[in-house]
Amino acid sequence: MKAISLINMKGGVGKTTMAVNIADCLSRRYGKRVLLVDVDPQYNATQCLMKAEDYYEYKISNKDTIIEIFERESHLEVSVVEGNIDKEPNAIDEIVPFSVSEKFDLIPGALDLYKIEMSAGEGKEFGIKQYLATVEEKYDYVIIDTPPTPSVWMTSALLASDFYLIPTKADPISLTGIDLLYTIIETKTRRYGLSGLKCCGVVITVAERSTINYQNAQANLKANARWKNKLYTYSLCKRVDMAREQLNQKFILDMSDTQIKSDLNNIVKEMLSRIGDDVDE
Numbered sequence: 001m002k003a004i005s006l007i008n009m010k011g012g013v014g015k016t017t018m019a020v021n022i023a024d025c026l027s028r029r030y031g032k033r034v035l036l037v038d039v040d041p042q043y044n045a046t047q048c049l050m051k052a053e054d055y056y057e058y059k060i061s062n063k064d065t066i067i068e069i070f071e072r073e074s075h076l077e078v079s080v081v082e083g084n085i086d087k088e089p090n091a092i093d094e095i096v097p098f099s100v101s102e103k104f105d106l107i108p109g110a111l112d113l114y115k116i117e118m119s120a121g122e123g124k125e126f127g128i129k130q131y132l133a134t135v136e137e138k139y140d141y142v143i144i145d146t147p148p149t150p151s152v153w154m155t156s157a158l159l160a161s162d163f164y165l166i167p168t169k170a171d172p173i174s175l176t177g178i179d180l181l182y183t184i185i186e187t188k189t190r191r192y193g194l195s196g197l198k199c200c201g202v203v204i205t206v207a208e209r210s211t212i213n214y215q216n217a218q219a220n221l222k223a224n225a226r227w228k229n230k231l232y233t234y235s236l237c238k239r240v241d242m243a244r245e246q247l248n249q250k251f252i253l254d255m256s257d258t259q260i261k262s263d264l265n266n267i268v269k270e271m272l273s274r275i276g277d278d279v280d281e
Contacts, residue, residue: 002275003132003142004200005157005164009184010177011148014205014236016044017246018167018267019145024251025268027104030279032140035097035105037128039066039157040147043109048246049100050108058108064095065110069127070156092127093134105139107131113153125152128160150184158188163200163275166230170204170217178202182226200274202227203267207235234266 006019019036026032038045046055059065068090097105116124132142144157158164166181168174189197202221208214214235221231239260242252252264272279 001132001136001139001142002163002277003144003161004271004275005144005146005161006167007146007154007157007164007181007185008166008168008174008177009148009150009181010168010174013148013167013169013174015148015167016040016048016145017242018165018203018205018236019143020045020048020246021252021264022268022271023104023141023143024101024253025264026141026143027101028251028253029265029268030272031103033103033138035107035135035139035142036100037066037107037142037144037157037160038109039113039128039153040109040145041111041113041153042147043111043113045145046106046109049106049249050098051249055108058098059110064090064097065108065112067110067112067116068095069107069131070113070116070124092131095131095134109145125156126159128156132160155188155192158185158194158197159192161197163198165200165271166202167205167236168202169206170208170211170214170235175217175220178227199230200271201232202230203232204235206238208238209235232267232270234263234270236260236263236267 004022006015006022008015023034023036027034036045036049050058069092095107097107100106128144142160144161146154146157164185166178168178185197185199188194204214204217218231221227237260239255239257242255242260245251245255252260255261
């Protein structure tokens with residue numbers, strides 16, 4: 001099992017889009033067993049995979065979310081139906097993911113994540129790592145969608161990961177942000193001794209390949225000593241209807257647009273090659 005976090009300090013760069021669709025492509029096109037962990041308190045990945053009414057039913061049924069991974073003690077949980085509930089957590093190896101499809105599972109995110117009192121150094125940041133140790137025989141890949149902030153949630157994702165992938169837009173602000181992200185990750189790597197954590201690349205998303213911005217972004221990354229060997233050959237093209245399709249629980253592979261489907265497949269193939277897992281479709 002290999003765990004890959006998708007990370008960027010800036011929102012709106014297609015991070016969640018990439019996380020959800022890489023997971024779907026790995027499971028559907030490559031037949032891999034995949035777990036997606038939504039550790040972003042905004043839980044956008046979860047909203048792409050569960051209808052609002054289904055998520056509501058899931059929550060009021062007290063089924064497991066990312067909360068159960070971090071909240072390992074008895075705690076008070078607010079229920080819109082039953083009022084305050086004193087909840088005793090299951091053992092970490094008893095946490096049950098939501099099944100998206102036959103080979104694609106999800107640890108749903110939750111807005112309640114903001115309520116957990118958690119600071120680096122007290123041990124809760126190892127929650128994802130501890131949970132993944134209980135399911136390593138069950139999955140081939142774990143994809144972790146992280147928040148766009150240098151938070152303890154990002155730290156927890158990195159602690160659990162073998163690799164991290166950086167999605168970025170082809171604009172000057174986004175490109176400046178990846179240098180700051182590198183500095184933050186290096187700091188966390190030294191602090192926690194993450195010698196095995198590796199960057200498996202930078203992929204340009206929301207790409208308009210005919211624009212000067214895109215061409216300049218590629219040229220700048222290729223000229224940068226840190227990123228020139230990290231830039232993916234392929235990028236994910238911009239499509240205005242993709243956000244609408246996602247909120248209707250549709251994947252890129254469900255779209256009729258052959259270009260974006262080809263982009264996604266090529267990105268996944270390159271990612272697999274960069275983590276040492278060349279596979280046939």
